[in-house]
Amino acid sequence: MLKLHLIGDLQDLEAGLKLLSHEYKFEESEAGIPLEIQKSLVKDKLSISYDGQKGIIEYTSKNSFFRLLNLWLYQYKKNTTFSVQEKDCFDKTGVMVDASRNxxxxxxxxxxVLNYMAKLGLNLVMLYTEDTYEVKEYPYFGYLRGRYTHEEMKEMDDYAFELGIEMVPCIQTLGHLFNALKYEYANGIKDTSDVVLVGETKTYEFLENLIQSATKPFRSNHIHIGMDEAFGLGTGVYRSKNGIRDSFTIMNEHLEKVIAITKKHGLEAMIWSDMYYRFGSKTGDYYDLESDIPEEVINDIPDVDMVLWDYYHEDEKTYDILLGKHKEMKKKVIFAGGVWTWNGIAPNYGKSFETTKAGLASAKKNGIREVFATLWGDDGGETPILSALPGLQLFADLSYRDEVGEAQMREEFQYNTGYSLKKFMLLNDFDETPGVMENNLNTSAASKFLLWQDPLLGLYDQTVAGLGLGEHYQNLSIQLKELVSKENDLTPLFEFYHTLAVVLSVKAELGIRLKTAYDTDNKDALKNEVEQMKALQRSLNELRIAHRNVWMEYNKPFGWEVLDIRYGGTISRMSTAVDRVTDYLNGKLDEISELKENKLPFSNPYYLGEGTLGRGLYKDMVTPSKLSDV
Incomplete structure (x- = not known):
């Protein structure tokens, strides 16, 4: 093992070094290579070097030290001498972890996650919890949802602190509170099903308890109080009590009261900017480049930082315009990009890379000093969080460099994770399939809808017919098998995705084969598909277990029940399909009504577009009937 003699004032760094010792794989010894650790006197000067005898690390902060140490070890492994410079492009750069989608x-x-962040030099983690944190005054808040206890949040904050990472609570204080407001205790503080009732004393008692509970375990005096997409604001109970009032006035009155609470507790607050930015758009579009926010609106906005969330655009100019218009609101502007862990059941690296490059280039140009990448988990958190690693490395590297070379990123990623970036990027091929544009910029999600769709109803069958997706996933399964044998933190991730590719190699075109065989009265082909479906039931259960394994590796068990139900439904429908086709072949049925239907291409304008096969929520993929409703 490499021996290093670390020289310098290490008092602030020792605890973090101990936490990361298994990551860095070196032994501290006075007989080792001298490595001098120096605090830089220049704000953004970061450097590492080795002259063949002695090494130097010149850093500015805890987090930059851990990044530079990682880079020093990487450079030492490949070069006899080296000298590398980087710079702090931002004061804060990090990630937002979604803990609210199950x-x-x-x-x-x-x-x-924090270990990987530290090696990359990220210094901010936003913990997004709508109702998944403990509020002792409200026992039903986050009930059976895997909510964090005060002690758990403190333990995570302590760990992050030693790595130079600020952990910031990211909560909701207006909308996005459906799960929190669905219980009886919320009567009297609820406007609509997911928006709190503005103006009520009980509402602000509730919110103050939330704010205190969310912030008390953390060292940070910052808090993200949400307030995005509260489209039902003032339209429910509020309207019956107060009549019709314009949403800007209601929003402002509410924000003033919440900011008063945060200031009372010595907190600096930020919000998602969309509700205010939309006031300047004639169509209410958050990304309206013609938006003109009235001066009177700007002057009346309470004292709060504005977070622009945009992980949709690939052109720098769009970000320039949006950031410029945000700066006109006379508040500190923070930029939130994204690593697309919410595309479906697999990550979308093409979209992540293109939006990250454009967004961060614009943020630098426009003087934005705080940025973070969101890791949303829309529709059940199906995609494992560590699938985000390629996107996080690019985001981090662009936080310290003007640009990132492809070869450089490949080599450093291999060192950081033990995996070839090219192999890791195979996960991108679950959704960037034949029929999809390069980089999957319109966010096709074939792997999700092909996994969950019904074998007899086949809502997407006409959309994917003729694309050869079965062969595509068969080839993908062969390539992914090479990654399964490794034994490390990411092994469960690749075991899951390999099994998913195996299942999709058969299931992707199952409905098409069934329909063709039925329409041509090919009994032998139908018998063959019955055997395929029986085997698929077993494969789907193997996939459920592999998915469960990776879930339990990184997540709490709560929320997994939703995916158990989805897998159970898929396996059960496969059983029904076997029985119905078998009964038809045995003469018990004169026809199979589901297969007799003329199948149409999937139609949902929100989820379709050029260069995409479509995407959607689980409920839209499995049935055209009501899944659950009155």
Whole structure:
């Protein structure tokens, strides 16, 4: 093992070094290579060097030290001498971890994420919890949802602190509170099903308890109080009590009261900017480049930082315009990009890379000093969080460099994770399939809808017919098998995705084969598909277990029940399909009504577009009937 003699004032760094010792794989010894650790006197001067005898690391902050140490070790492994410079492009750069879409990252899972963040030099983690944190005054708040206890949040914050990472609570204080407001205790503080009732004393008692509970375990005096997409604001109970009032006035009155609470507790607050930015758009579009926010609106906005969330555009100019218009609101502007862990059941690296490059280039140009990448988990948190690693490395590297070379990123990623970036990027091929544009910029999600769609109803069958997706996933499964044998933190991730590719190699075109065989009265082909479906039932259960394994590796168990139900439904429908086709072949049925239907291409304008096969929520993929409703 490499021996290093670290020289310098290490008092602030020792605890973090101990936490990351298994990551860096070196032994501290006075007989080792001298490595001098120096605090830089220049704000953004970061450098590493080795002259063949002695090494130097010149850093500015804890987090930059851990990044530079990682880079020093990487450079030492490949070069006899070296000298590398980087710079702090931002004061804060990090990630937002979504713990509100069923997948609540466990404490051990969070420590794993923090380890990777530290090696990359990220210094901010936003913990997005709508109702998944403990509020002792409201026992039903986050009930059976895997909510974090005060002690768990403190443990994560302590760990992050030693790595130079600020952990910031990211909560909701207006909308996005459906799960929190669905219980009886919320009567009297609820406007609509997911928006609190503005103006009520009980509402602000509730919110103050939330704010205190969310912030008390953390060192940071910052808090993200949400307030995005509260489209039902003032339209429910509020309207019956107060009549019709314009949403800007209601929003402002509410924000003033919440900011008064945060100031009372010594907190600096930020909000998602969309509700205010939309006031300047004639169509209410958040990304309206013609938006003109009235001066009177700007002057009346309470004292709060504005977070622009945009992970949709690939052109720098769009970000320039949006950031410029945000700066006109006379507040500190923070930029939130994204690593697309919410595309479906697999990550979308093409979209992530293109939006990250454009967004961060614009942020630098426009003097934005705080940025973070969101890791949303829309529709059940199906995509494992550590699938984000390629996107996180690019985001981090662009936070310290003007640009990132492809070869450089490949080599450093291999060193950081033990995996070839090219191999890791195979996960992108689950959705960037034949029929999809390069980089999947319009966010096709074939792997999700092909996994969950019904074998007899086949809502997407006409959309994917003729594309050869079965062969595509068969080839993908062969390539992914090479990654399964490794034994490390990411092994469960690749075991899951390999099994998914195996299932999709058969299931992707199952409905098409069934329909063709039925329409041509090919009994032999139907018999063959019955055997395929029986085997698929077993494969789907193997996939369920592999998915469960990776879930439990990184997340709390709560929320997994939703995916168990989805897998159970898929396996059960396969059983029904076997029985119905078998009964038809045995003469018990004169026809199979589901297969007799003329199948149409999937139609949903919100989820379709050029260069995409479509995407959607689970409920839209499995049935055209009501899944659950009155």
């Amino acid at each position: 997948a609540v990252v466990s404490v051990s899972g969070m420590k794993l």
